[in-house]
Amino acid sequence: MGGDHAPAEVVAGALAWAADNADNHLLLVGKQEVIEAEIASIKEAGGFACSPEQVVIVNANEVIGCDESPATALRRKKDASIVVASALVKEGKADAVISCGSTGAQMAAAIFILGRMEGIDRPPIIASLPGEGGHRTLLVDVGANVDCKPAQLLQFALLGSVYARSVLGIASPRIGLLNNGSEETKGNALAQQVYSLLKEQEDINFIGNVEGRDLFSPIADIVVCDGFTGNILLKALEGLGLFFASSIMKEIDKPPSILESFDYSRVGGAPLLGVNGVSIVCHGSSHREAVANGLRIAEECFRNGIVARQAEELAKCEL
């Protein structure tokens, strides 16, 4: 129940999703009295459209803030909503967890509660970028790991490749490394070390360095970067989309639909890869539409069996 606009927008978005998905159930994890008050307020305003049987409140009294050390806080706050929600997935009482709260806490919960797949140190977040002719480029990592080691970026590449093969059906996904030039010698020390590792890895189809301007061309299926770079890039794209939309709106009535692809609220959320459960990371600033779309992504990931498919494909890789 974290996020900049929680609990009001989170509860409203979740209930809206439940109303549109009558076959699904919703477990709202957080302070019971706060969630009850939000639901009462939505009912009063006539906005409660789902069946009451669809919604269960699971009490969790603590919150892990974005200013706390995630791993330490996770151990100290056993009644935090992300801990309780992740445990529900681990115990098979929920099919997925989504959160707009601390990404670090969600990643730590995924590591220590859901558990990592064999050979994975740190789960990355994968995001899909729009491109020419409907092509989509997957960017890994977009924010779970700000400081990365070369071996971890190699794992991100493998996980991205596994995801593209198993979930998107791309037989031999092309992997690029985000860099400031296309030549092998380009980049900082991390990029150069990762380049060497990717070049030697037999389980992936490494195509070399990819520059920022090529992200929207059908050059690569997956582009790998550290979470610090990926998160800045993603938010810059959001800002660019908003800027274009507001600028174009001054000249025409309706902005082109492509700009909606840069709107995080339409995307909703993105899965953490390499963990034994569906965990969807949503934008901290999510409003109700983003929350509802995050739940849609969670359902898609669960129904697509992304966890089992990743584990199956990963077992074939040399790590």
Place this chain on the structure above:
Amino acid sequence: MQEFFELARKLLAEQLDVEIDSILMETTFEALEADSIDIVEMIMGLEDIYHVEFPEEELEDFPTVGSLITALYQYLQEVGK
């Protein structure tokens, strides 16, 4: 204490994929590029071995491997493990 330290650094070396000899009492976690997840993972590994739950401490208070291991070992002594 030495046995406990050896065990802790073995766990840490495996997690971080570094040579065990590179981890000394005075080695800082920063020098090892170990983040809080690495440290908590090592603590949880020790908890599994000793069937104990260490008290929640601020990991920032222990800049070196030795300072953390000493604190954990003192707790083990207190609970008679």
